[in-house]
Amino acid sequence: MRKVPTPTPLNHALALGSSRKGAGEWWAERLSAIALIPLTIWFAASVIALTGSDHAAFVAWLKTPFATICMILLLIALFHHTALGLQVIIEDYVHSGAKFAAIIATRLGCFALAVAGIVATLRIPFAG
Amino acid sequence: MMGKEKRLPLIIDSSDQLPSATILKRFPLPRNFGVAPDSRIEEGQVWKAPAGASRTKAFTIYRYDPDSGDNPTLDIFEVDLDDCGPMVLGALIWIKNKVDPTLTFRRSCREGVCGSCAMNIDGTNWLACTREIAETDEAGRIYPLSNMRIVKDLVPDLTHVFAQYAAMEPWLHSKTPAPENERLQSPEERSELDGYYECILCFCCTSGCPSHWWNGDRFLGPAALLQAYRWLADTRDEATGQRLDDLEDPFRLYRCHTILNCTRTCPKGGTPARRSPRSRK
Amino acid sequence: MSSPGARGRPLSPNIQIYRPQLTSVLSIANRITGVILSAFAVLMVVWLIAAASGPQPFSTVQRSIGSLFGQILMLGFTFSFFMHLCGGIRHLIWDTGHGFELRSIYASGWAVVVASILLTALTWGVSIWMGVG
Structure with missing residues (x-):
């Protein structure tokens, strides 16, 4: 049986103690950020190079193995980073029960978008 | 980047420089934005x-x-x-x-x-x-x-921030029996504590930290984290592993988003943000 | 954030009165641009799906991007991208334990602002030049 707690200030500050995790997510956010530096610059440069191009030119670009691989890596890193970043923002500002709904929606949404983007990218060289 | 002799209003060299160069005196929000009625x-x-x-x-x-x-x-x-x-x-x-x-x-x-x-x-x-x-x-x-x-x-009421300070157990933890004389440090080892021992617990930093505003009940805040680092950096302390484990938490430590309002406001010119327990893994 | 015995005491103002400084303003800017980029990540997937669906849907999307409204959005996106990129690199440098002196914090902060504006201008200059040429 748990004693009826008399919350002291220290009790309040210590709360439930340390969860002994957090470094993993911190690392994942940095790792995806580092991956995104070259990938997003590649993407931006490609989009500028494609300015004014039609569908055929776009397909010809994305069809190259290098572009397909980079695009898929970009989608994975981008939505991983997005999910982690948005989750931190939600945790910071939302303190009601809506917090969990928002985090679940963000996580699942990012996963779905990443898969949709990858499938669309793969359809161009393999089905198109 | 710029001339060192003259104090430029845009680059702040030390925290005692006045914040006169900010474009706004306060964020463009209604005075009582998001404030509880009482x-x-x-x-x-x-x-x-x-x-x-x-x-x-x-x-x-x-x-x-x-x-x-x-x-x-x-x-x-x-x-x-x-x-x-x-x-x-x-x-x-x-x-x-x-x-x-x-x-x-x-x-x-x-x-x-x-x-x-x-x-x-x-x-x-x-x-x-x-x-x-x-x-x-x-x-x-x-x-x-x-x-x-x-x-x-x-x-x-500083009760909570002092409790967060106390939660860092800001004293020497040692399992080795106390030596006859002092526990010695080399000047280099001692210099590791510079910038951390000076804290006077005024809580300017914690009170100026937006992350502590939003999650102050769970995020320890700059003053307590500076204190945690002060003991991690102390070569005489033998509880480093325990201290790191107790920090390892998405809120306690990782709610620090390196906003750095803490360093800007420290009246003792300290650097509350610079603590590297994060780099341990 | 109520502590025992403190119930009923008013909370002193925080964001309502605290002075906006380069430190906090760039931090919130990094967040806002991150959220904007998240919205554009959704658009990117739409763009890819349109491309995979055929020339017709792709040209519809391309036309919307080429419209005046689309171009304004793209300008905002470009600036957000460079701001978040430069701000992110600044954070990664801090993660190595460097650049925490107040002078470095302010110098790197203004460098992020200037670099974001210059890179946005450069990108649009090249883009317009490519479109014309």
Whole structure:
């Protein structure tokens, strides 16, 4: 049986103690950020190079193995980073029960978008 | 990047530089934006300078009287500059002695050593005893430390932030039996504590940290984290692993988003943000 | 954030009165641009799906991007991208334990602002030049 707690200030500050995790997510956010530096610059440069191009030119670009691989890596890193970043923002500002709904929606949404983007990218060289 | 001799208003070299170069004095938000009904600030009264005062300056000061049952107010005091000391603390003492004896604030050393008179002056946290009246805005704005439960006027309840400090167990942990003499350190080992031992626990940093505003019950805040690092960096301490494990938490430690308001506001020129327990994995 | 015995005490103002400084402003800017980029990540997937669906849907999307409204959005996106990129690199440098002196914090902060504006201008200059040429 748990004693009826008399919350002291220290009790309040210590709360439930340390969860002994957090470094993993911190690392994942940095790792995806580092991956995104070259990938997003590649993407931006490609989009500028494609300015004014039609569908055929776009397909010809994305069809190259290098572009397909980079695009898929970009989608994975981008939505991983997005999910982690948005989750931190939600945790910071939302303190009601809506917090969990928002985090679940963000996580699942990012996963779905990443898969949709990858499938669309793969359809161009393999089905198109 | 730029010339070193002249102090440029855009580049801040040390925390004692005035924040005069900011484009805005406060974020463009309604005064009582997101504030709970009983914390909303209402208009207060104006206390005119005594007749015959030739050099006066106005201060807008946050007032709250727990016995009145009223909301906090903003009072305007006109201070006789020829009759009070040069520092903001001098103006507060003058008001208490000459105008309104109920004005309540903490003060002790009046020379930046004790950390008692930390408050929000013109929008940033600083010690009232080391900020000159001449350096304040016209109608200087004086509030208690931000985001604190207020006991009375400029006196915040520091219970929680001190409890967070205590939770860091800020004392030497050692399993080795105490030696005959002192536990020795080399000068290099000792220098690892520079920038961390100076903390006077004024809580300017924690009170100025937006992340502590939003999650102060779970995020330890810069003052406590600086203290944690001070003991991690101490070669004589033998609880490093335990201390790191106790920090390892998405909120306790990782709610620090390197905003660095803490370093900007530290009246002792410390760097509360620079602690590297994160790099351990 | 109520502590025992403190119930009923008013909370002193925080964001309502605290001075906006380069430190906090760039931090919130990094967040806002991150959220904007998240919205554009959704648009990127739409763009890819349109491309995979055929020339017709692709040209519809391309036309919307080429419209005045689309171009304004793209300008905002470009600036957000460079701001978040430069701000992110600044954070990664901090993660190595460097650049925490106040002078470095402000110098790197203004460098992020200037670099974001210059890179946005450069990108649009090249893009317009490519479109014309």
